[in-house]
Amino acid sequence: MTQPPATLPPIKLLIAAPRGFCAGVDRAIIIVEKAIEKYGAPVYVRHEIVHNKYVVDNLRAKGAIFVEELDAVPDGKPVVFSAHGVPKSVPERAGERALPYLDATCPLVSKVHRQAERQVELGRHILFIGHKGHPEVIGTFGQVPEGAMTLVETVEDAEALMVIDPDKLAFLTQTTLSVDDTAAIVAVLTHRFPTIEAPRGEDICYATSNRQAAVKAIADECDAILVIGAPNSSNSLRLVEVAERAGTPARLIQRATEIDFAWLDGVRTLGLTAGASAPEILVREVVTHIGARFAITEEQVETARERIAFKLPRGLEAA
Known part of the structure; x- marks a missing residue:
């Protein structure tokens, strides 16, 4: 990395890994x-x-x-x-x-779809933990007959829920939720309905969990954290929440030009991550943009390594 002029104020960048594309x-x-x-x-x-x-x-x-x-x-x-x-x-x-x-449905979302179909075939009503209106939720509800699934968004929803047959229930979750929020909701559901059927394995995808864990790992050392992602990206919004719950101010940006440098006044250590839909080129763009104003010391903090790859649909391999 080219050393910036010594007159620039110093800033340490802690870059979370894993980050970006899943x-x-x-x-x-x-x-x-x-x-x-x-x-x-x-x-x-x-x-x-x-x-x-x-x-x-x-x-x-x-x-x-x-x-x-x-x-x-x-x-x-x-x-x-x-x-x-x-x-x-x-x-x-x-x-x-x-x-x-x-x-192009993510295979981990397709897995949730198959579980939903299976639970309905077994005569269970599904309590689906997710965010109303999100495309993944709409898609999952569309796998089963109308009325076979009830959306649960919050702990309060879980506490107030009324069901017809408490012994014929299952729960599933959106893949891009807050790990901690979901655990709290599941705790209420399993307490209220002890026989509720849990999903086979974790529905929250590995990438969502890994990116949240990486933010937790750097949050205590940071004065602030920037999350690169879209405002309609569930997993990116969850990264902002994870940082703020750890006591670290966080902001969501889509591009480097959205950085408000006034927000970085007094920041000596800045965390940086990217949601699962944000490419690495945007991370480097942000680093370059900050480097025009600060003398950067850059460090990557890696909490996991991801080696998962999914096959393409038939007919495209040779394209």
């Missing part, structure tokens, strides 16, 4: 890129493929067109479903219209 996001982006190679532009994408403007704009420049509903996709044009998952009715509708489609 295997599901990597896979989703590659699916769109390979679909464009295979079919030619344009390729339509239902909903943002992942919640990151930089990524979406980059794919749009390559030939992706982002739409909210299938009705906006012209007949015969290929369409990709986002990493967050979609209700069953969406691929069914695509099939009815003979639209070529590729499902």
Whole structure:
């Protein structure tokens, strides 16, 4: 790293690891890129493929067109479903219209979908821990018949919940939740309904858990933390909450230009991380931007190593 002029005030950057792209996001982006190679532009994408403007704009420049509903996709044009998952009715509708489609749903979200179907087949009502209106929640609810699942957002929801048959319950969770918040809700549910069926393994994905653990690891040493991510990115918002619960002020930014340097007055040690939809290039952009104002000492704090990769859908491997 080029040494900045000595006149600049010093700042230590603690950069959390793991951070940034997870295997599901990597896979989703590659699916769109390979679909464009295979079919030619344009390729339509239902909903943002992942919640990151930089990524979406980059794919749009390559030939992706982002739409909210299938009705906006012209007949015969290929369409990709986002990493967050979609209700069953969406691929069914695509099939009815003979639209070529590729499902970029994260395999860890698909695992939750399969568990939801299994629990309903066993006659259980599902209590789903998640955030109302999030695409992943909408997609998961769309895997089962209407009324088979109840959304639980808070501990208060869990405490007030009324159910018809307390011995025929299961719970599942959104994959991008706060680990601590979810544990508190689960504790209430298991106390109130001792026979409730838990998911097979942890529903909160490895990337969400790892990024939250990494923020916890640096929070005590930092005067402030910056989280790179989109305001509609659940896992990025949770990283801000994790930092603040540890007593460290935190801010969410999408790009380096959103940094308010007045907020860094008096900050000697600044933490930096990125949500699972934010590419590493944005981390380096932020470091460079801060380096124009401060003499940076940079240190990475690694709490886990991620080696997970997901296979692409059939038909794209050779693209």
